[in-house]
Amino acid sequence: MRLGPLADWRPAPGRVWEVRPTPATRAAVAASPVSPGAPSFLQGDHLGAFAALRDAGGTHLAWTGVASVVRGPFDGARWCRALGTFLADHEGQRTWFDLATDAPPVRRLLPAAAVTAPDAFELVEVDLGPGSGAGADFADRLQDWIAATFPDRCRPDAWPAFGLVVVEQADRFEFIWCCDHAFTDAASQLMLSAELPERYDALGRAGVPDPTIVAPPDARGSFLGHAADERDRASTYGPRSPEVARWREAVVTHGGLPHFPLDLGLAPGESAPVRVLELDLVDGEDLVSLEKQAKARGARVPSAVVAACAVTELRLTGRDRYLGVTVMGTRDREHAQTQGWLCNFAPLMVDLRGLDRLGAVLPRAEAAFNEARDLARMPVHAALGILLAEGTLSPESLGSPQLLSYLDLRWFPGARGSGAGATGYQEGLHFTAEGRTRNASSWFNRDRDRLYVDVQTPDTPEAVASVRQYFGQVRSLLLSLAQMGDAWVGVGAPPARLHAAHAG
The missing domain is CATH 3.30.559.30 (Nonribosomal peptide synthetase, condensation domain)
Incomplete structure (x- = not known):
């Protein structure tokens, strides 16, 4: 695994697919219930900054992601099933927020059954335009497409709050996952680079994923519960606390x-x-x-x-x-x-x-x-x-x-072993979107x-x-x-x- 700028991801030419929810899943999103409880503190800061930028007509670039490779021919249906099991097991990735301008954020939670349904996701082919089939030009055009598309995909007031793209090649495929920062951090991204390929590989061999990479429930507890515990702890501190x-x-x-x-x-208060x-x-x-x-x-x-x-x-x-x-x-x-x-x-x-x-x-x-x-x-x-x-x-x-x-x-779990999950981690690139600072x-x-x-x-x-x-x-x-x-x-x-x- 290497950490660096997104521009360092230079996939070989191939057929480009975006994974998107089907109309049935979008209908489930629209009908999803409110999930009680406040966002975590960092989420709250992020949501406030997003809403202010949105209302001012700015471009949201507060997302982060990972890109890597899976060996073997691409099976799109299996990749979509692997994504569904991943999302089902991580409830924080099934949330988003209703963000009215003058009201507190309201969290929504998509039920797990919606992402594990057989028709939950579909592959939509991405057209990068004529002349995009070779070398550096292919990578440049894909980078341009990501820059134009993912600010809308990766936002905290809609679901999914992530973008997932696959570049299908003859005997392997490369993928890139980007997610709004409200729902992820660097450690999450590093683990995802191993967990998604490991789930995909296990489905292909009708086996059990490596438990060090696809953790049992007692090692992937509720993020929503973690956020609630954080706010409870904060209330116990006062001005005289050590x-x-x-x-x-x-x-x-x-x-x-x-x-x-x-x-x-920079001048005082200026950013670049x-x-x-x-x-x-x-x-x-x-x-x-x-x-x-x-x-x-x-x-x-x-x-x-x-x-x-x-x-x-x-x-x-x-x-x-x-x-x-x-x-x-x-x-x-x-x-x-x-x-x-x-x-x-x-x-x-x-x-x-x-x-x-x-x-x-x-x-x-x-x-x-x-x-x-x-x-x-x-x-x-x-x-x-x-x-x-x-x-x-x-x-x-x-x-x-x-x-x-x-x-x-x-x-990190993917640093060890030799299976698909380890390959995904060891050959991965983690990056952040590049806004202003x-x-x-x-x-x-x-x-x-x-x-x-x-x-x-x-x-x-x-x-x-x-x-x-x-x-x-x-x-x-x-x-x-x-x-x-x-x-x-x-x-x-x-x-x-x-x-x-x-x-x-």
Whole structure:
């Protein structure tokens, strides 16, 4: 599995099919009942932003997806049945919201029987126009069709809130699934890349899907129940809760929520189209060594990444108390393989004062991660709501925050094995739609032999230069730790002094 921009998906030419609900299913959608309960907090934010953009006549690009391959001839009827069983097992993927301009969102739930009916879905051939049968031109035309079509397919106020396309080739087929972010997250997409092919393959051999990929019910619990539990937990926190106090301390000390510290070429409040930059950090034996160096100091590779970011900001800005906001998964054992948006945010606070070597920062970064996991038990919206009400934060400060994510791609179910599900995962590409931003969030990813970062940056020359400068420093620090055993917090220490410092 690789994470990168959608433009990297370059399918070989073939016959293009879109999977769509039949008239019978659309009738079932229209008759679907209301599902009681509020959306999750992240869904609520997303729905509000969508409704405002819709009412202003804007283009909705808040969706995310995955593309991969299945070996063997394409059986369209079987693919539709596999999709139906997938949707039946994941109720969150059968929901959408009625969004009136001046009323709370109302969730609707399509019954499972509607998606498992024999005629639930159909294949509609996509015409890419004349001259689209060869190489790069085919991929470009398909990309253009997706860009024109999926903003309407992937929206939270209609069902389905996803688009699914297959490119049929002689002895295999490639597929792309894109879904409105209200109903999915990165982990869901990574698991879908394995689960959908695994279900398809099992139907073809009249067998049982690999249970590590198609999980039993007790590992794919209800996303709707998860959202309700989240709101119940939030109600137990108040202004004097220790978790809220820690958030308050973080934003007051830092002067607000974090923003990318270098020039992005934007005026205050301005945004620009997103550009995704993929930057290599550490690979091969250097990555093995980096992990050993981190473990020797009681830390892990994610903590080494945060430590390197903290030192980079000190070098570039002089700030010696780092604040990052990290994306934390909220999947417990019951929801380990649930499809939905199961995330929270937590602060990462690293105090660099008095430290002169990266190795000494590592334990503090590890402690910051441990604290972030504890703080993530509280829905961040509980803290932010209190800080907004008391004036510690302003509403404008919450838009387009700078986020830091770390995904270890080796631990997802599809990373193991050799069946259709494993192939779907291992050959997959995960991406997000590219709307607009006024920040530069970082998505660190580790696979078996590579650590890299995808940065969603404004598409301006200043932003591209700043991002390359920043992550060039991060890379240099991580490589120094891997190859030389440590790195100075300052700049310019000779290697001999570095080795002597590490030895001492």
